[in-house]
Amino acid sequence: MTQKTKTTLLMTRRQALIAGSAAALAAPLYARSSFAQSNVINVGVIQPLSGANAQFGINSRNGIQLVADEINANGGIAALGGAQINLVISDATSNPTQAATVAQRMMSQDNVVAVLGAFASSLTLAISEVTERRRVPLLTMSFADQVTGRGFRNIFQVVSKASALGGATVTHTRDLARANGTEISRIAIMYEDTAYGTAQANGLRNSAAANGIEVVMDEAYPLGITDVSPLINQLRRTEAQVVFPVSYLNDSLLIIRNMRQQGITTPTVGGAAGYIIPDFRNGLGDLSENVLSISPAAYDQAPDYTDRFRDRFGYFMVHEAQEHAACMGVLASALEIAGEANPQAIREVLASTTFDQGWATVMSGGRIAFDETGLNIHAVPMMVQWRGDELVTVAPSEYAKAEAVWNA
Amino acid sequence: MQLLFTLLQTLLDGIMLGGVYAVLAVGLSLVFGVMHIVNFAHAEFMMIGMFIGWLCWHYLGLDPMLGAFVALVVTFFFGMLVQRFLIRPILGAPQVAQIFLTVGLLFALENAALMIMGAEFRSVTTPYQTQSVILFASGPERLLVGMDKLYAFLMALASGAAVWLFLNKTRFGTAMRATSQDPMAAKLMGVNTNLMYAVAFGLGVGVTAFGGSVVLPYITASPAIGTSFAVLMFTVVVLGGLGSVTGAIIGGIAVGLIQSFSALVLPIQLQNLALFAVFILTLALRPEGLVARRRS
Numbered sequence: 171m172t173q174k175t176k177t178t179l180l181m182t183r184r185q186a187l188i189a190g191s192a193a194a195l196a197a198p199l200y201a202r203s204s205f206a207q208s209n210v211i212n213v214g215v216i217q218p219l220s221g222a223n224a225q226f227g228i229n230s231r232n233g234i235q236l237v238a239d240e241i242n243a244n245g246g247i248a249a250l251g252g253a254q255i256n257l258v259i260s261d262a263t264s265n266p267t268q269a270a271t272v273a274q275r276m277m278s279q280d281n282v283v284a285v286l287g288a289f290a291s292s293l294t295l296a297i298s299e300v301t302e303r304r305r306v307p308l309l310t311m312s313f314a315d316q317v318t319g320r321g322f323r324n325i326f327q328v329v330s331k332a333s334a335l336g337g338a339t340v341t342h343t344r345d346l347a348r349a350n351g352t353e354i355s356r357i358a359i360m361y362e363d364t365a366y367g368t369a370q371a372n373g374l375r376n377s378a379a380a381n382g383i384e385v386v387m388d389e390a391y392p393l394g395i396t397d398v399s400p401l402i403n404q405l406r407r408t409e410a411q412v413v414f415p416v417s418y419l420n421d422s423l424l425i426i427r428n429m430r431q432q433g434i435t436t437p438t439v440g441g442a443a444g445y446i447i448p449d450f451r452n453g454l455g456d457l458s459e460n461v462l463s464i465s466p467a468a469y470d471q472a473p474d475y476t477d478r479f480r481d482r483f484g485y486f487m488v489h490e491a492q493e494h495a496a497c498m499g500v501l502a503s504a505l506e507i508a509g510e511a512n513p514q515a516i517r518e519v520l521a522s523t524t525f526d527q528g529w530a531t532v533m534s535g536g537r538i539a540f541d542e543t544g545l546n547i548h549a550v551p552m553m554v555q556w557r558g559d560e561l562v563t564v565a566p567s568e569y570a571k572a573e574a575v576w577n578a
Numbered sequence: 579m580q581l582l583f584t585l586l587q588t589l590l591d592g593i594m595l596g597g598v599y600a601v602l603a604v605g606l607s608l609v610f611g612v613m614h615i616v617n618f619a620h621a622e623f624m625m626i627g628m629f630i631g632w633l634c635w636h637y638l639g640l641d642p643m644l645g646a647f648v649a650l651v652v653t654f655f656f657g658m659l660v661q662r663f664l665i666r667p668i669l670g671a672p673q674v675a676q677i678f679l680t681v682g683l684l685f686a687l688e689n690a691a692l693m694i695m696g697a698e699f700r701s702v703t704t705p706y707q708t709q710s711v712i713l714f715a716s717g718p719e720r721l722l723v724g725m726d727k728l729y730a731f732l733m734a735l736a737s738g739a740a741v742w743l744f745l746n747k748t749r750f751g752t753a754m755r756a757t758s759q760d761p762m763a764a765k766l767m768g769v770n771t772n773l774m775y776a777v778a779f780g781l782g783v784g785v786t787a788f789g790g791s792v793v794l795p796y797i798t799a800s801p802a803i804g805t806s807f808a809v810l811m812f813t814v815v816v817l818g819g820l821g822s823v824t825g826a827i828i829g830g831i832a833v834g835l836i837q838s839f840s841a842l843v844l845p846i847q848l849q850n851l852a853l854f855a856v857f858i859l860t861l862a863l864r865p866e867g868l869v870a871r872r873r874s
Binding site for chain 1: 580584587588591595688689692696697698699701703707708709710722724725726727796797798800801802805806807837838841842845846847849850
């Protein structure tokens, strides 16, 4: 009896010793994870907050901030003991090299569980090189096909790919025109020569070919173009029935104004980005009326959610804010399911779950699930049209909130 | 027939565009001519001019063509302050110091604009933005010029002429040219060279700000807009010959024409390739610029 007690005691001492030294060795790790679990979860946000794309970056940050604040106000992540979301926000500028540097710094200093960003495809591609290497999930709403086309395991694209968006632009436009008695056979494409513009123009081109539509003008132009008259002069010489410009804001204003100046009234179908933000309306006034555009998500599909954005920031929830909010919503759900603030655990949950709760439902398609490449299989491109100060979904028909106006 | 119209239209577009480049670059040329300082921050004053023009339009309902005068005056005084406190101390300093200062100023101004104005793109809406004058029409072919471009061009021309008259026909202008040619001799003749430098810098950035406001109807203002024009401005002044007003105007029109004509034969993406090819050739064959700088 005595003997046995002694042995037990001895063993306990030895165990204690082992446990103690293990604890000492693991102390830094332990301290770090307990910090992450009991207090805050760091989520990286990399957006272009300065430079040419700053406005889009700020919209995106607002969307993420809104969701994070809502989660924190409702008691944080329950599965992690009410841990609060702490957004680590960094400026990617509008330059891919800088974006990669910022991502690198975030990985090594801030211990983030995931990264959300970075609006422009060229920035996202640069950041993804870093996050893939560090095995940290990157959730994005950038369109370019390469985003999920490179076999990366840690990237998740909540929107349709640019080629799909381009394809849907052509087919929806053809259907809208047909419904109004016009058969489209000749189109013009002009696009900015960035990752986004090139990929989307490719989609437009392929879809036109598949539908037997002739592309009578196909012109790329450099980012930051200041004079579009050569483009519009060229457009004037073609007999295009529809023009598809793919661009960010400044070029979109230039293109529309220059067309009107030259008396060209060809229907215009924009390629998202610059065509569906309040600044487009502010810059063009009545000229924006009835301009169509493709959009990877539309705020009128989920007014219960998007009105909260409008209430807080004073303008409608632009698509980049909405999609980034969906990214944040998905990440929060993934944290709840994973139950640990571990990037790889989160990655596994993201790759295997259908998200149909909360902010994940604001994406077109109403829910989000990623395929093996990381692409959201439920995303549906929407066609929206300007009506006064608002955008209205006009296609596909099952999502449409109003009849399209076709003024050819 | 169609080819002829295309060529004429391209010529017209090039001249309209070039006139504006010219007025933007006149200021840069003036600063270099008088103070022998390469002001890398110069394009930022164009951005400031655009914002002043926009603010005048937004809050006072002033057309950007009139707002341009407000931009000129405000930026003139702001430029004098910058000259007094930042540029004057480095006037005789090594070139590296001058580069550091003006490049630093570039970043400071851009980020200050970002803090004050935010990142939004600011665009004005005027009735003439979507109007154009049809100069000649025959069948489906039309030769036309946009009203916004035409107004900007005329304003640019007028301001270029005003600067030229000021420098060549006034006593103050003569004193300024004297300072540029030989500061020591000018000082001995009783010219207040410090005042000359301050006015030259103020006027230089003021004229560029003026140019910024007149292009507002067709270019959107944002804190980063200067970067798009910086290289263009330098190309214009180097093509024309650094330090001369006529040179900047000829250089400006040349750049406008090269850009618009290259878009006819080359993809528009290569617009600036054609421009820089001509630029490099000019530097190699005629380093003093198309119009040699007047030295006496």
